[in-house]
Structure formats: structure tokens, C-alpha cells
Amino acid sequence: MMDHAKLAQLLFPHVTQTPQQLLEEVFPPRQLKDGALVTRFAPSPTGFLHIGGVFTAMVGERAAHTSGGRVILRIEDTDKKREVKGGVSQIVQGLTDFGITFDEGATGDDTEQGDYAPYTQSKRAQYYHVFCKDLVEKGLAYPCFCSAEEIAELRAGQEEKGVTPGYWGEYAKCRDLTLEQIEENLKAGKPYVMRMRSPGKPGDRVKYKDGIRGDIEMEANFVDVVLLKSDGIPTYHFAHIVDDTLMRVNQVIRADEWIASVPIHLQMFWLCGLKAPKYAHVSPIMKEEDGSKRKLSKRKDPEAAVDFFVEEGYPAEAVVEYLLTIANSNFEDWRKQNKTAHYNEFPFKLNKMSASGALFDMMKLNSVSAEVISRMDNVQVYDQVLAWAMRFDAALYGLLAAAPDYAKALFAIDRGGKKPRKDIIKWKDVAGYAAYFYDELFTRDEELEMDKDLQLQVLEAYTAVMDCQDDKDTWFGKMKDICEPLGMSPDVKAYKAAPDQFKGHVGDVSAVVRMAICGRKNTPDLHAIMALLGQEKCLRRLDEYKAILKGEKPFADAIPGHTGFVIK
């Protein structure tokens, strides 16, 4: 008869605490109102933040905060092989960039906050050992001295016989080692892992209710799963049981790849005499390729990494709002009803999450982002573009920083009304959007279909009357006044009624002026643009364009640094 207490003492002589002490004295229950969810996001410190991770983290954060609960950032660094230096701070920074903040947990590579610390698994070894020792005392865990080779042999044999592979039942060789055998192995210095003695057998069933998928029933666990690896560090499974119990997490939210492990977890909680938390498994974000769905891949898909969105200049709130539309599809309706509210006011519901994996839709993100940016005022746009440019576009940054008021004014054009423009979808677009406001960025790479002589006549006429101080009506009146002498119609409708009688209409006049001044066919309100640019600069561009039309100046030479493209 095995003396479990003696074995426990032999294995864990350094452990003096009991689970009860930990639960009662060190990590007492939280004082929260009924229904408050305590959740956590628990990444490995690989330094790589996946958009799916942001999604899962956001769901956990929303679930906690909309219920009056707490959200924890816990670092799962039990696999030293995958660890990356600075990985924690990268993740914290990435999450912070997206406005996801935690009440407790890691705040940097070596810093944490909160009453249930430490929040880094490598610093919690003693607690795992307390629970493991307790299991040994109860005869529910034992040391296993099998080598990797032995395990491989075991598996090969099982596969040959067609039985479920794994360390279980009669195949669990070390299950019934005597105390003497164990002592001998220990004395010989043989490495060992701690395994759970599973009470299950093939065919047993377990049920649980998933917060997202509803009732799920599957085969119960019967494998003697590893609790502590040979280095004394727990496996994910055991760390999950101990940490979530001690941190008083009551709602586990994690990726759906963990569903298959739920039977193991439920059994571990049961063996430890602990109450299991509620589970909600989030579906992964997928990617469409060659007609089929697959998980967004870190290797193949640049948009899998959050850095992609940061570098492209998608506002963080745009990405979060897009993610929210995937999480709770009624978010869009809510947003329509609450145009100015912060997304944190949206009543997020865990059980409204879809059980199937959503395809990442860049078009939709763009739409959401354009919408988000259109709601910003010019100062917000300026501030955010400036911050983005500081990191990713030195030239743009220089221009914006040198003349803040000018930049703010250009962002104010066609912005702020009830129907703001939506042509900036990410900050990377700004350099192109604002190019004609800066000689340094200005290019001419479009041309009009219109007859060059007619264009010249328009420009000559317009140059004579142009005044950037004009109010909009006066400004447009001058455009109209040019029409008739040139055989054009000041009235578009009249022109359309009888196109043969005119050489064009007032729209064509403004098109020429727009092309001369902005170098492109389409722009926001031309009057506002000219007013901002000022008389001197407008005149210069008019003259320059006239020279180009006359062939006196090659297209390419018109712009410093501009190459190629010459008007025919």
C-alpha cells in the first residue's frame, strides 16, 4: 500500500502551504457584484501579436467591463523555447495601441500590477507545486519516469494495435510504482514528470455549456495528463487550473482550439476539488484563399500581425470597431443609432458571438475605418496623422509639423458637416490625399481629355479674374462668366439638353482650373482648396500648367523630383 503522504513529502519537501491556505489567505475571493465577470487574456511572450489575439483580448476585456468585472493580462511563459526577449512589452504595447487596457497583470517586461500577483507563470512555480503536492497526497498524481523514447514506443505500439494512443490505464507504466521504486529512481537522478491519475476510462462522457456555442458533449478524459514537466514548470493545462482558480477568474475566454482540452480541464478541477469557471471559446479569424477558408497565418498573411494595421495607419478605434462588428453583428445597428458614442458604450454580449469563424474582410475594415475617420474633427485627424507620420513617414511629418495651422486647415475642408467626406481610410493615404497642398509632394500625373487650346483659353480668361479671397458664390460666378465668351454653357442642364451647341460647360471650366492647381481631376471643394493655397501659389500653378499645355515646359520638369510622364 502506497503511503501518499510520504510520497508527497519526498517529492515536494519544500512545499509547506496547502491549497486551502492559498485560497483563504493569499488569494481570497474578490468582492464584486453578482454577475461581474473576471476574465483574462493569457498570451505567450513571443512578441508577436496576432490580430486574432487582439480580437480575443478585446472580447475578454469587453465581457469583463460591461459586466462590472475585471480583466487580467497573464503571461504564459511556461515554454521557454518560444520566449522572445522584450516579448511581453511588445504585447502590452500592441494591446494598448488598440485601446485594450487591463485592470491587473503584466504592464511591461518586468513589471506588473494587481493584488493577485505574480501574473507571470514562471514566477508562480510554488503555487503549482502546492496543488500538485495536494494531489499526490490524495493519490491523484504520481511521478512518471518514462523517457521520450519509451513514450514514443508506447504510442507506436498502441497505434499498431488500434487503441487510443496516450499514457492511460494499463499503458500508464509508472502509475503503480512502489515508493521504493520511486525513491530508487529519484536517487539515480532520473528525470520525471508529474502526471494526473485520471479516473476516466474510454467511453465516459462529459458535458459543459459553452458561453458561445451552447451545450457540448464529448468523450471524457482518461489520459494521465502531465501536470508538471521535468523542469518543474506546469503544462498549460495545470497552470490554467491553478492560475484561474487563484486569480479568481470566473469566465475563461480563449481561442476555440482549446475546446478539445475542456474535458481535461474539467477533470483536473474536479480532482483538485475546485469549481471550474465558465468557458467561452472564440472562433478564429479566417482568411480566404483558393476558394477555401483557413486560419489567418502569421507566416503567409501580413495582415495577421497587428503591426500591419499600425504601419498602414488604420486608427486603432477603426480596427476595434471592425472587430466589434465581427464579434456582435448588432454593433453596426447600434453604431448607426449612436453616431458619436464611444464604442465602449456598446452593450457587448458574449452569447451573441458567432460560433463560426469569420473571414477577415479588408473591404469592410476600410469602410469602417473611413467612417471612423469621417467622424473625427480636423484637429483629431491632424494629431493622429502627425503621430503616425512621426513613425512611418518622415517627409510628411516634417511638412505637418512645420505648419500645423495650415495642415489643420486642409483637413478641415469638407469635414465636420453632416455629410463628411470619407476618402481617407488610413493615415497612409494622407500623403496622397494632401499632395497638392505641398509643393514638395505635388505631382501632375493625370490629364484632361479636353482640347488643349480650349484649356488654354479657359486658363487665360481665368487668370485674369482669379482672386482666392473671393467667397464661394463670387468664385463660382467667375467660372460661369468665363463660359459664354468661349462658347461654353454656364448651365450644365442647358448643355446636356443641347450638347452640340456648346464646346463644354462650367464643369469643364472648373475641371481645367482644378487640373492646373491640383494636378488631378478629382478633389474636394476647389474653392476651399484655392483659398487655402493662396493667390500666389495658385497663380504659379496656373502659369505652370499653361506652359505645359503650350509645350514650353515638359511635364516632368514641372515638378521637382518628379520623373516620367509627359503630356503628349
Next chain:
RNA sequence: GGCCCGUUGGUCAAGCGGUUAAGACGGCGGCCUCUCACGCCGCAAACAGGAGUUCGAUUCUCCUACGGGUCACCA
């Protein structure tokens, strides 16, 4: 292969036994209009397949197909 999950228009998705099967993005057409955008109006576009249960199935059950996940001293 075993076990689990999923499958409504191109995409995200409402729906939870009886509906003309929402809405959003995208597409197309139109209106507005000095261009573009915005906005507005409209159009095309879906219940994976097959058996049941039922007076009646998108909705419930089973099977098939397809997709995904998982079967480690990785998380």
C-alpha cells in the same frame, strides 16, 4: 483515423416551426451635383445535399458532403 465544432447572398450576418428570408460591406443602376466623394433611392445576389418528425421546416432529428479544430514534458 477517433472525438468535437461549423455550414443562410461574393463577405459579415439577423432569424430561433408559419417571414415577400432583415441589415451592413462590396457590385450594379439612378438621383443630387462644378469634379470626386458624401447622402438618398433602387437592382442583382442565400438557407450545402438527402432522408425523416410535423398540417407546415432555414429553424428539430439522423445521414452525407465540405470546412475547421484537436489528439505533446507547445501553448
